[in-house]
Amino acid sequence: xxxxxxxxxxxxxxxxxxxxxxxxxxxxxxxxxxADNTMSAAKVKLGQQLFFEPRLSIDGTVSCNSCHNVMGxxxxxRANSVGVKGQKGGRxxxxxxxxxxxxxxxxxxxxxxxxxxxxxxxxxxxxxxxPDEASVIKRLAAIxxxxxxxxxxxxxxxxxxxxxxxxxxxxxxxxxxxxxxxxDRYIQGDKKALSKQALRGMKLVEDIGCTTCHSGASFAxxxxxxxxxxxxxxxxxxxxxxxxxxxxxxxxxxxxTGKDADKHMWRVPTWRNVALTAPYFxxxxxxxxxxxxxxxxxxxxxxxxxxxxxxxxxxFLNSLTGExxxxxxxxxxxxxxxxxxxxx
Amino acid sequence: xxxxxxxxxxxxxxxxxxxxxxxxxxxxxxxxxxADNTMSAAKVKLGQQLFFEPRLSIDGTVSCNSCHNVMGxxxxxRANSVGVKGQKGGRxxxxxxxxxxxxxxxxxxxxxxxxxxxxxxxxxxxxxxxPDEASVIKRLAAIxxxxxxxxxxxxxxxxxxxxxxxxxxxxxxxxxxxxxxxxDRYIQGDKKALSKQALRGMKLVEDIGCTTCHSGASFAxxxxxxxxxxxxxxxxxxxxxxxxxxxxxxxxxxxxTGKDADKHMWRVPTWRNVALTAPYFxxxxxxxxxxxxxxxxxxxxxxxxxxxxxxxxxxFLNSLTGExxxxxxxxxxxxxxxxxxxxx
Numbered sequence: 001x002x003x004x005x006x007x008x009x010x011x012x013x014x015x016x017x018x019x020x021x022x023x024x025x026x027x028x029x030x031x032x033x034x035a036d037n038t039m040s041a042a043k044v045k046l047g048q049q050l051f052f053e054p055r056l057s058i059d060g061t062v063s064c065n066s067c068h069n070v071m072g073x074x075x076x077x078r079a080n081s082v083g084v085k086g087q088k089g090g091r092x093x094x095x096x097x098x099x100x101x102x103x104x105x106x107x108x109x110x111x112x113x114x115x116x117x118x119x120x121x122x123x124x125x126x127x128x129x130x131p132d133e134a135s136v137i138k139r140l141a142a143i144x145x146x147x148x149x150x151x152x153x154x155x156x157x158x159x160x161x162x163x164x165x166x167x168x169x170x171x172x173x174x175x176x177x178x179x180x181x182x183x184d185r186y187i188q189g190d191k192k193a194l195s196k197q198a199l200r201g202m203k204l205v206e207d208i209g210c211t212t213c214h215s216g217a218s219f220a221x222x223x224x225x226x227x228x229x230x231x232x233x234x235x236x237x238x239x240x241x242x243x244x245x246x247x248x249x250x251x252x253x254x255x256x257t258g259k260d261a262d263k264h265m266w267r268v269p270t271w272r273n274v275a276l277t278a279p280y281f282x283x284x285x286x287x288x289x290x291x292x293x294x295x296x297x298x299x300x301x302x303x304x305x306x307x308x309x310x311x312x313x314x315x316f317l318n319s320l321t322g323e324x325x326x327x328x329x330x331x332x333x334x335x336x337x338x339x340x341x342x343x344x
Numbered sequence: 345x346x347x348x349x350x351x352x353x354x355x356x357x358x359x360x361x362x363x364x365x366x367x368x369x370x371x372x373x374x375x376x377x378x379a380d381n382t383m384s385a386a387k388v389k390l391g392q393q394l395f396f397e398p399r400l401s402i403d404g405t406v407s408c409n410s411c412h413n414v415m416g417x418x419x420x421x422r423a424n425s426v427g428v429k430g431q432k433g434g435r436x437x438x439x440x441x442x443x444x445x446x447x448x449x450x451x452x453x454x455x456x457x458x459x460x461x462x463x464x465x466x467x468x469x470x471x472x473x474x475p476d477e478a479s480v481i482k483r484l485a486a487i488x489x490x491x492x493x494x495x496x497x498x499x500x501x502x503x504x505x506x507x508x509x510x511x512x513x514x515x516x517x518x519x520x521x522x523x524x525x526x527x528d529r530y531i532q533g534d535k536k537a538l539s540k541q542a543l544r545g546m547k548l549v550e551d552i553g554c555t556t557c558h559s560g561a562s563f564a565x566x567x568x569x570x571x572x573x574x575x576x577x578x579x580x581x582x583x584x585x586x587x588x589x590x591x592x593x594x595x596x597x598x599x600x601t602g603k604d605a606d607k608h609m610w611r612v613p614t615w616r617n618v619a620l621t622a623p624y625f626x627x628x629x630x631x632x633x634x635x636x637x638x639x640x641x642x643x644x645x646x647x648x649x650x651x652x653x654x655x656x657x658x659x660f661l662n663s664l665t666g667e668x669x670x671x672x673x674x675x676x677x678x679x680x681x682x683x684x685x686x687x688x
Contacts, residue, residue: 052415054413054420059422059426060420060421060422061410061420061422061426066405069398069676070673071396071673071674071675071676072675072676072678073678076398076404076405076685077404077683077684077685077686078403078404078405078683078685078686079686082403082405082430084430085430086426086428086429086430086431087430275678275680275681276678276680278679278681278682278683278686279682279683279686284686287682287683287686288681288682289680289681289682290681314681318680318681321678321680324675326672326673327672327673328670328671328672328673329414329415329670329671329672329673330415331415331416331668332413332415332416334416334417334619334620334665335622336619336620336633336662336665337619337622337632337633337634337658337662338622338623338631338632338633339421339422339622339623339631340421341420341421341422342421342422342423342622342623342628342631
């Protein structure tokens with residue numbers, strides 16, 4: 001009888017353990033693609049050029065890559081980004097790596113898609129500073145190779161449009177995926193891929209409740225419809241950190257929606273490559289991942305972590321750093337004999 | 345007798361024509377390398393990372409590539425470059441493409457070698473703004489992969505030094521060569537590589553005297569010893585252009601040597617890829633290549649070119665745009681859990 005109970009217990013455990021493991025998912029190697037912006041090699045190549053194109057800024061000094069540096073973490077590792085004329089932005093640049101998996105873009109989720117997001121910074125006076133869409137298109141229209149590429153990629157009677165510019169950039173961004181992290185290899189069967197410390201951290205993030213929000217393959221929330229976004233109040237619990245890191249100064253999603261319910265609501269950010277994207281939070285006020293973990297545990301779960309626990313969680317978060325795909329350096333098309341930004 | 349004279353004349357012409365052709369040289373596909381900085385794949389790879397490394401600037405916003413964009417012309421196509429905190433430099437960034445062939449660096453030739461040049465902008469308060477060499481080394485020493493790479497590339501008891509940083513960047517820059525322009529193909533035997541207009545321009549630059557200074561494979565002067573530099577007064581002849589383009593405001597080489605004889609002396613710049621490096625001259629005051637050609641003819645040779653002549657010369661200069669080698673996008677090493685520039 002005792003043997004039978006033990007046997008039953010083992011069977012139950014055997015059923016439960018895979019379920020726990022299933023709560024964690026490996027990152028897909030391909031991103032969801034909208035029906036009206038299918039991928040092609042030519043579109044991605046065009047999008048990559050545009051992503052690195054400083055002539056999309058008023059004075060030719062800032063490209064998408066300036067703040068979302070894909071040679072590194074997909075951020076600028078600064079508290080606030082610097083746009084044209086040395087101006088500082090109000091929030092810390094989120095990473096562009098794996099952004100294709102998120103169901104809303106920007107810290108406050110105000111853009112539903114990568115396409116919508118791409119349209120913002122170019123016209124933001126603090127970021128790239130172009131006065132309007134027409135000025136952007138006029139500039140691209142003065143670069144022969146872009147005219148040809150837009151025609152080849154999009155066709156139709158008016159291939160060079162602001163919408164198509166955003167589509168090309170978004171298509172490139174959908175290739176910015178970092179699979180095969182130590183965590184992914186572990187989940188896919190390589191049980192030696194994670195250290196004991198990382199495994200302790202992996203258990204902790206479930207046990208204390210981090211994965212309530214940081215769930216799914218991106219650790220950024222459940223698989224919702226594209227555009228829906230997954231939000232959480234930050235900070236949820238009041239603490240000394242509120243003042244120390246000025247966590248409540250920025251009203252979050254409220255700033256774009258104006259709805260009281262959106263005050264201090266933020267899109268849950270991904271944990272993928274989070275070890276590389278310091279400093280942390282929307283205002284980049286926290287310089288180390290270790291401290292960021294403690295702040296989150298306190299403000300979101302009202303838990304005071306000891307050093308051992310926060311170190312274990314950091315070890316797990318480090319295991320979420322993926323493999324960065326090799327890319328060719330783009331060659332930006334020329335305008336022989338003159339410059340489009342020389343007099344700015 | 346008449347036949348003999350004609351025959352003789354033909355023989356003489358036959359001897360002369362090859363001599364004229366020999367005045368033009370194709371660009372070498374490899375640059376001269378100093379004995380104390382030999383090339384290796386690992387050194388070039390390290391140098392490329394450093395060239396694209398924004399953490400070599402005080403606030404993490406400016407890399408060598410910001411002003412010498414090798415995705416394009418090797419310049420920023422601006423009259424004045426923009427450094428940290430939105431500050432504007434005093435001169436227009438020269439191209440880094442084929443700089444390895446020049447026998448002095450910077451507009452005023454104040455650096456003898458690529459190594460010497462690379463040390464300047466990092467510490468320039470207007471450009472990358474690092475306070476001193478020690479701060480630069482301290483920052484690189486905090487990036488584990490750089491410590492390993494410097495050790496592997498340079499060895500010895502102290503591999504991570506400012507001198508070695510400059511050597512790695514210079515080694516990378518020696519790979520930035522654009523051979524096989526239409527002009528090069530023509531010189532090497534493909535007589536269809538140049539249009540009739542470009543050929544007229546080619547003859548003109550010799551006939552009116554441009555190639556007195558713009559000689560050699562780089563069209564930047566004779567093959568002198570590395571470090572010697574080849575200089576010319578600009579403007580040589582007074583004209584309305586002096587005021588129009590403020591050509592005499594900057595005292596040129598005098599600013600670094602303090603010698604009266606160096607007033608308004610400038611290192612003769614290369615014509616290689618000159619069609620891509622607008623705006624023109626040390627102050628970037630001239631926006632089109634067409635106008636730059638007219639200004640040079642007037643200020644240096646006291647010649648007023650007609651539109652037909654300047655167009656022919658521009659056609660020839662366009663033929664000096666070379667082939668840009670395909671490069672891999674570098675991956676910049678990380679500092680997991682924290683940022684080196686987050687609080688700047």
